[in-house]
Amino acid sequence: MGPDAQPNAKPAVSRRRVLRWLLGFSVISTAAMVVTPMVGFIVPPKSTAAGSGGKVPAGKVADLPLGKGKVVPMGSKPVILVSTEQGIVAHSAICTHLGCIVAFDDLSGMIVCPCHDGRFNPATGAVVSGPPPAPLPHVTVSVEGDDIFLVPG
Amino acid sequence: MDGHASPIRVLRLLAAACLPAAALLIALGGGASAADPTPSTSAATPSTSAAPVIGVAPSASPEASPIPAPPVPTPIPHPADGGTNQCVECHRAVNDRQAAIATAWEGSIHAKGGVTCADCHGGDPTSDRMGIAMDRTKGFVGRPSREQTIGMCGSCHADPERMRSYNLPTDQYAKYWTSVHGQRLAAAKDVRVAICIDCHGSHDIKKASDPTAPVFPLNVPQLCAGCHADADRMKPYGIPTDQFDIYSRSVHGVALLEEADTRAPSCASCHGSHDAKPPRATEVVEVCGKCHTATQELYLQSRHAELKDAAPKCWTCHGTHDVAKPSEKLFFHPQPPDYQCTTCHDLQARTLRIQLDRFANEADRRCDTCHHPDSDIYAQVEAIAGALSEAQGAYDAAGGRIGEAAGMGMIVGDADVTLSEAKTSLIKAQAAVHTTKLTVIAQTAGDAQKKAGDAQAIAQARLDESFFRREAMIVVVAVIVANVAALWLMRRRLDRRSAVEAGDAPGTPGDAPGTPGDAPGGE
Numbered sequence A: 001m002g003p004d005a006q007p008n009a010k011p012a013v014s015r016r017r018v019l020r021w022l023l024g025f026s027v028i029s030t031a032a033m034v035v036t037p038m039v040g041f042i043v044p045p046k047s048t049a050a051g052s053g054g055k056v057p058a059g060k061v062a063d064l065p066l067g068k069g070k071v072v073p074m075g076s077k078p079v080i081l082v083s084t085e086q087g088i089v090a091h092s093a094i095c096t097h098l099g100c101i102v103a104f105d106d107l108s109g110m111i112v113c114p115c116h117d118g119r120f121n122p123a124t125g126a127v128v129s130g131p132p133p134a135p136l137p138h139v140t141v142s143v144e145g146d147d148i149f150l151v152p153g
Numbered sequence B: 001m002d003g004h005a006s007p008i009r010v011l012r013l014l015a016a017a018c019l020p021a022a023a024l025l026i027a028l029g030g031g032a033s034a035a036d037p038t039p040s041t042s043a044a045t046p047s048t049s050a051a052p053v054i055g056v057a058p059s060a061s062p063e064a065s066p067i068p069a070p071p072v073p074t075p076i077p078h079p080a081d082g083g084t085n086q087c088v089e090c091h092r093a094v095n096d097r098q099a100a101i102a103t104a105w106e107g108s109i110h111a112k113g114g115v116t117c118a119d120c121h122g123g124d125p126t127s128d129r130m131g132i133a134m135d136r137t138k139g140f141v142g143r144p145s146r147e148q149t150i151g152m153c154g155s156c157h158a159d160p161e162r163m164r165s166y167n168l169p170t171d172q173y174a175k176y177w178t179s180v181h182g183q184r185l186a187a188a189k190d191v192r193v194a195i196c197i198d199c200h201g202s203h204d205i206k207k208a209s210d211p212t213a214p215v216f217p218l219n220v221p222q223l224c225a226g227c228h229a230d231a232d233r234m235k236p237y238g239i240p241t242d243q244f245d246i247y248s249r250s251v252h253g254v255a256l257l258e259e260a261d262t263r264a265p266s267c268a269s270c271h272g273s274h275d276a277k278p279p280r281a282t283e284v285v286e287v288c289g290k291c292h293t294a295t296q297e298l299y300l301q302s303r304h305a306e307l308k309d310a311a312p313k314c315w316t317c318h319g320t321h322d323v324a325k326p327s328e329k330l331f332f333h334p335q336p337p338d339y340q341c342t343t344c345h346d347l348q349a350r351t352l353r354i355q356l357d358r359f360a361n362e363a364d365r366r367c368d369t370c371h372h373p374d375s376d377i378y379a380q381v382e383a384i385a386g387a388l389s390e391a392q393g394a395y396d397a398a399g400g401r402i403g404e405a406a407g408m409g410m411i412v413g414d415a416d417v418t419l420s421e422a423k424t425s426l427i428k429a430q431a432a433v434h435t436t437k438l439t440v441i442a443q444t445a446g447d448a449q450k451k452a453g454d455a456q457a458i459a460q461a462r463l464d465e466s467f468f469r470r471e472a473m474i475v476v477v478a479v480i481v482a483n484v485a486a487l488w489l490m491r492r493r494l495d496r497r498s499a500v501e502a503g504d505a506p507g508t509p510g511d512a513p514g515t516p517g518d519a520p521g522g523e
């Protein structure tokens, strides 16, 4: 290489460095793009319900006449909707005794557990009789026009 | 006639000889009244065999007619105090003990209701002169005897007019005399038995709803244990003294004493309070059914219930003071038990009859204590146990699979709901065991099994989806890795080529800037 070749050598090294940087950057960003969802897959969030947020549609007002109730799902939890004088209310449908799903009893107008005859006040979820040790937890209801929504708490 | 007794004289002599014997028999019969069905409890002949047993079986013995309650006495008359209770003023100054009594009374529900010293002790509460205030000739009673105390309390508390404004029941006096305590007092004049003040206190009486009252539901077991766990005190009656210990470890005891759940039964819930006595075998289903209403209904549909008096009752399988959480172990002994005909049969009368003592032992509260492996019913019990165990197995498996899917980050809300439905059917099937009807139990258990299967299938689908996504991801990752590797190889090749070209003599055509091999796009 003659002395006049020097000015030509410098730009060649500089171009290679730029290309190396580009390649390194693309490898690292590709690896990050691959690893991030993999970690998300391998270490999932503890609760699948968490973050589901938002309102859950629970049927039409017209399908729930006054003094009646029905069990609907809210995510992974059954909820009992009851139409009372004070409006539509909702409680967890999981009996606080051993965890059976309660039902609305048309005859008595109460929420009744089919397993050991635990009875709950349909308006408040309070225990009326039987073995359940605690009231049915309240669930927030939002009525928009003819649509009923449950708001997970 | 001389030397020969006339028939009338003989009859008179016989009658004279029989009367004391009859009187003695009546007295002894009263002392061992069946109102107190526990063995060897006659106050006249106290038993020395007080060996405690785990869980005392209810009595099956017929009840003799109880001694009736004495008439309710009239309240102790005394001059109206006009709002000043001179007794307290003087007694407070006597000594510390008297002062403490005065203070206790002032804090009592009686003081608030205007029941004063003279109402229980008589005397003249308006006078500060001892000779007048405590003049026995004018009705001063002083400290009433234990027997008098019951009447004294009853004189107000059995009066509906007086109790009306407090909305208190007025049957406690009548009930007390039907209790084991009252009957023993009536029959044997045994004043060691519990009377009103032993449970309610005397000067410091509180409302039963006051959590600090000894008769508040949470405090009742300790209250009863105060006497019934005292071996010396119970020795004359030959009854066990370990009931409190046993009860406090039972599901009922844990709920009441540890979890402070006032709905859980205390001694009084099953034995009664004022009318305290062990429930008879014929009463047990009603007693337990007061709380376990649904279970009682199921039991009443059973073959067991059809056997009436000879039937196994709640306590036969669940015990009495030692009621534990039921489980599948109630079906069979781990090893075949010692079969004795007399466990379930009266050999002489050739009838069914449960031998109570056998079931006092927790280890024998099993279906196969009565039902022999060669019997048809044993096969039915096996089928019932099998149906429940399969349903339970399916439920557990589904729960496990849902847990796996949730752990993989999959949304399993619908599977959870179906599993809750399976649980409902499973618990209903377990409760249905009280019907003893295989078809009912198998159907409900089958329903639980099916729902658990559905829940498991949903969870399995989520798992499969998750596996598919993972496999697809592996393929994608492999493609990306291959790309990266290819890029790296290409770069290495270019690097090498550059090095080779750089090593060549300058002026070679390939080293000239702008030649195709050195183009930036080729790097």
Ligand code: FES
Residues within 6 Å of the ligand: A095, A096, A097, A098, A099, A100, A113, A114, A115, A116, A117, A118, A130, A131, A132, B427
């Ligand atoms: S599970 Fe509801 S009453 Fe027992």
